[in-house]
Amino acid sequence: MTPLIAARGLVKRYGGRAVVDGIDVDVYPGEVLAVIGPNGAGKSTTLEMILGLRGADGGSVTYWTGGPRRREDPGRWMGVQLQDTPFFPGLTAAENLQVFAAFYGVRVTRQRLDDNLAACGLAEAAHTEAARLSGGQQKRLAIAAALVHQPKVVFLDEPTAALDPAARREIRMLIRRISRSGTAVVFTSHDMEEVEKVADRVMFVSGGRVRAAGTPQALTAAYGVADLDELYMKLAVEEVS
Amino acid sequence: MVVTFRALLAGALRDRISLFWSVAVPLLLLLVLGSLFPEPAYRRNLVLGLVAFGSLSFAMSGTGFEVMRQRGRGVYKLLRATPFPVAGFVGLLAGARGLITLVGAMLVAGVGSAVHGIDWTPGGILLALPVLAAGTACFTCLGFVLGNLGDNENQVAMYNNLFLLPQMFGSEMFYSLDGAPGWVAAVRRWLPAGRFIDALRAAAGGDGAALVPSLLVLLAMTVLILGLAAATFRWDPGDRRHLPALRRA
Numbered sequence: 001m002t003p004l005i006a007a008r009g010l011v012k013r014y015g016g017r018a019v020v021d022g023i024d025v026d027v028y029p030g031e032v033l034a035v036i037g038p039n040g041a042g043k044s045t046t047l048e049m050i051l052g053l054r055g056a057d058g059g060s061v062t063y064w065t066g067g068p069r070r071r072e073d074p075g076r077w078m079g080v081q082l083q084d085t086p087f088f089p090g091l092t093a094a095e096n097l098q099v100f101a102a103f104y105g106v107r108v109t110r111q112r113l114d115d116n117l118a119a120c121g122l123a124e125a126a127h128t129e130a131a132r133l134s135g136g137q138q139k140r141l142a143i144a145a146a147l148v149h150q151p152k153v154v155f156l157d158e159p160t161a162a163l164d165p166a167a168r169r170e171i172r173m174l175i176r177r178i179s180r181s182g183t184a185v186v187f188t189s190h191d192m193e194e195v196e197k198v199a200d201r202v203m204f205v206s207g208g209r210v211r212a213a214g215t216p217q218a219l220t221a222a223y224g225v226a227d228l229d230e231l232y233m234k235l236a237v238e239e240v241s
Numbered sequence: 242m243v244v245t246f247r248a249l250l251a252g253a254l255r256d257r258i259s260l261f262w263s264v265a266v267p268l269l270l271l272l273v274l275g276s277l278f279p280e281p282a283y284r285r286n287l288v289l290g291l292v293a294f295g296s297l298s299f300a301m302s303g304t305g306f307e308v309m310r311q312r313g314r315g316v317y318k319l320l321r322a323t324p325f326p327v328a329g330f331v332g333l334l335a336g337a338r339g340l341i342t343l344v345g346a347m348l349v350a351g352v353g354s355a356v357h358g359i360d361w362t363p364g365g366i367l368l369a370l371p372v373l374a375a376g377t378a379c380f381t382c383l384g385f386v387l388g389n390l391g392d393n394e395n396q397v398a399m400y401n402n403l404f405l406l407p408q409m410f411g412s413e414m415f416y417s418l419d420g421a422p423g424w425v426a427a428v429r430r431w432l433p434a435g436r437f438i439d440a441l442r443a444a445a446g447g448d449g450a451a452l453v454p455s456l457l458v459l460l461a462m463t464v465l466i467l468g469l470a471a472a473t474f475r476w477d478p479g480d481r482r483h484l485p486a487l488r489r490a
Contacts, residue, residue, distance in 0.1 A: 052321070053321055053322055075322055075324045082315050086315035086319040087314065088311070090252035090255040099249075103245070103330075104325070107244070129255075
C-alpha cells in the first residue's frame with residue numbers, strides 16, 4: 001500500500017543537540033498510528049516537521065496527493081489538533097468551524113457544519129461561545145476543526161491530555177470513528193491503555209529516535225511483555241540505562 | 242476571505258471590554274467634561290480628543306490583547322499548517338478591527354458634535370475620513386507591536402500603559418498643552434496620537450493645507466510601526482524559528 005506520508009531521516013537540532021535524530025515515519029490510509037514516548041522524546045517536534053510547522057535540519061517528507069494535481073498544498077488534506085486548543089474565544093463553536101473551514105479553503109454548508117459538530121459530540125454546543133466550553137468540549141472542537149475539510153490524515157497531539165475519564169472515552173471513540181471513515185489518524189499519548197485500545201500501529205520514540213514500531217500485539221510479543229504499559233516502562237528504562 | 246472577515250468582525254464586535262473603552266467611556270467623558278467645561282473651543286477639542294482616545298483604545302489596546310490571545314491559543318501556529326496565508330489573516334484581522342474603530346470614531350464624533358453643537362462642513366467630513374483611516378491604521382499597527390511584545394495579559398497590560406498613557410496625556414486629548422514646557426511640545430510631535438489630533442483638528446476646520454503635514458507624518462509613522470510590527474511578529478510564544486524546508490512531492 002502506498003503511504004500517504006513518508007518521512008525519511010528527519011533531524012531537528014536545538015543548540016547542537018539533536019531532539020529528533022533520523023526518524024522515519026510512514027502513514028497509511030485509514031490507519032490509527034500512535035506515537036508514544038517520554039516527554040522530550042521528539043514526538044511533537046516530529047509531527048510539527050511533517051506538518052511543516054518546523055523546519056527540518058535533515059531528512060525529507062514525501063506527501064502523496066493522490067491525483068494529477070501533485071503540486072497541491074498537502075495542508076489541504078491534512079488536519080491537525082495541536083496540544084493547545086486553538087480557537088477564537090469570541091466566536092461560537094459553529095462559527096469557529098466555519099473559520100477553520102475557510103482556512104482550509106473549504107466552504108461548508110450549515111448541514112455539514114451541524115454534521116461535523118454532531119460527529120464530535122458538540123451538536124448542543126454549536127451556538128455556545130468557544131471560551132465557555134468545557135475542557136473536553138474544547139478538545140473535541142479542536143478535533144472537529146481538524147476534520148472540517150475532510151482530510152485524508154489527521155494529527156492529534158495528546159488529544160486526551162488533562163481530560164476526565166468520560167471525556168477521554170469520548171475522544172477514544174471519536175478516533176475510532178474517524179478511522180472507520182477512512183481518515184488516517186496519527187496521535188501522541190502517554191496513556192498506554194488508550195493506545196492499546198485504539199491504535200493499529202505504535203511507534204515508540206525516545207531520545208529523538210524510533211526504538212520500536214509495530215502493531216501492539218507484535219510489540220508485546222516481541223518484547224515478551226504483557227501490555228504496552230509494561231513495554232513502555234521496559235523501553236524507557238533501557239533508554240535511561 | 243469573506244467568511245473569515247465576517248467571523249473576525251463578529252468576534253471584534255463581541256469584544257465588550259474594547260467597546261466599553263472605545264465607545265462608552267468617550268461618550269461618558271463627552272458628557273461629563275463637556276458639562277464641566279462649557280467653552281465652545283474646549284468642547285470642540287474635547288470631541289476630537291475623545292475620537293482619538295476611542296480609536297486608540299479599540300485599535301491599539303484591543304488589537305494588542307487580541308493578537309496576544311490568538312498567539313497564546315496557538316491560532317497562528319495552526320494557521321501555518323493550513324493553506325490560508327497568514328499575512329492575509331493578519332490583514333483581515335486588522336481590517337475588521339479597523340472598521341469597527343472607524344465606526345466607533347464616527348459615532349463618538351457624531352454624538353459629540355450633536356451634543357456640543359459642533360458644525361461639520363461636508364468638506365470637513367471629507368477631510369476627516371482619510372485622517373481617521375490613517376489614525377486607525379497607525380493605532381492598529383501599534384496594537385500588533387503591543388501584542389507581539391507581551392506573552393500574557395499582564396505583560397500586554399504593562400506595555401499598553403507604556404504606549405497609551407504618554408499618548409493620552411501628551412497629545413492634547415483632554416487639555417491644551419500650550420502652557421507646557423518646550424520638551425513636552427517636542428515629545429508631542431513624535432506621538433502618533435498627537436499628529437492624529439492635529440490632523441483631525443485641521444480637517445474639522447476645513448483646512449486641507451494645515452492637514453497635509455500632520456497626515457504625512459502620521460502615514461510615515463504608520464509605515465515605520467508596520468515594519469516594527471512585522472519584525473516583532475511571532476507565530477507562537479515559544480519558538481521563533483519556522484522555516485519549513487521540506488521536500489513536497
